[in-house]
Amino acid sequence: MTRAVVMHQPGDTSVLHYETMGVPAPQGTEVRVRNHAIGINFIDTYYRTGLYPWPQTPLIPGSEGAGEVVAVGDAVTRVQVGDRVTYTTPTGGYAEERIIDQRHLALLPDDIAYDTAAAVTLKGLTVQYLLRQTFRVESGQTILFHAAAGGVGLLAGQWAASLGVTIIGTAGSDEKVELAKAHGYTHVINYRSEDFVARVKEITNGQGVDVVYDSVGQDTYPASLDCLKRRGLWVSFGQSSGPIRNFELVQLANKGSLFATRPKLFDYIETPERLAASAAELFDVLRRGVVTVAINQRFALQEVAQAHQALEGRQTTGSTVLVP
Secondary structure, three states: OEEEEEEOOOOOHHHOEEEEEOOOOOOOOEEEEEEEEEEOOHHHHHHHHOOOOOOOOOEOOOOEEEEEEEEEOOOOOOOOOOOEEEEEOOOOOOEOEEEEEHHHEEEOOOOOOHHHHHHHHHHHHHHHHHHHHHOOOOOOOEEEEOOOOEHHHHHHHHHHHHOOOEEEEEEOOHHHHHHHHOOOOOEEEEOOOOOHHHHHHHHOOOOOEEEEEEOOOHHHOOHHHHHEEEEEEEEEOOOOOOOOOOOOOHHHHHOOOOEEEOOOHHHOOOOHHHHHHHHHHHHHHHHOOOOOOOEEEEEEHHHHHHHHHHHHOOOOOEEEEEEO
């Protein structure tokens, strides 16, 4: 038996129930993992509210975790009992133990702690594909990253700075502005007291930025497009303020022959080989100290409702982990 957070219908945080349940023996390529730490991310709230469709009902949310392999199916070849692993999947993480297919697991080096891995796997792999694949940023470029003081934002600031990029961030308070500045951002705009479009134009001498990374959604659209250079790229990779409802393709032409994409992580790590390569680059920047992880909130697994409330209320900074 194990304990897990289970949802029987979508809704507010009251639908998150801490329950006892059985865990079956792994079959085929399945692996049983005992979580030592669990990450918490905005995608978890999208599933909780029903914004994202559920793969099954009832549903265990949770998209990120790290732990040890305690049992394997008879067709498992990539890991063995006792291995330290980390993973990201759309759902299933809010549990003391879980079943997961081996293709979703990355071997965790001994010198990276479980809580670090749980705080960084989804967010760090997200930054890797954003900065190194969706738009491969290069020295001398200027980029804009919204939600600079969030978990993804703080990692992105450090990683981008190491690549010689001028990185502009936005944040919602003076405290968050200072936090982002301490994590690699060249300029940080308090969007509650400043017009971020005007400030970006000022910072770039009217040129605009090469790329905008936007996880906010409706609140920053279409203003994000107005921050771009001609033929710049808008990367909409999240919707913390709600989904964009008024997108019109012609706006890309009218605002400078812009490009737009709506990527998701799981299309960049769809094979074990791609996952391993992306994870290796992430672990490398962690080891070299290029990127450090700020775990600024910790909750017990049964306190997940409070964790969701803090996240949705924009009361968190850096990463948040649940402790089983």
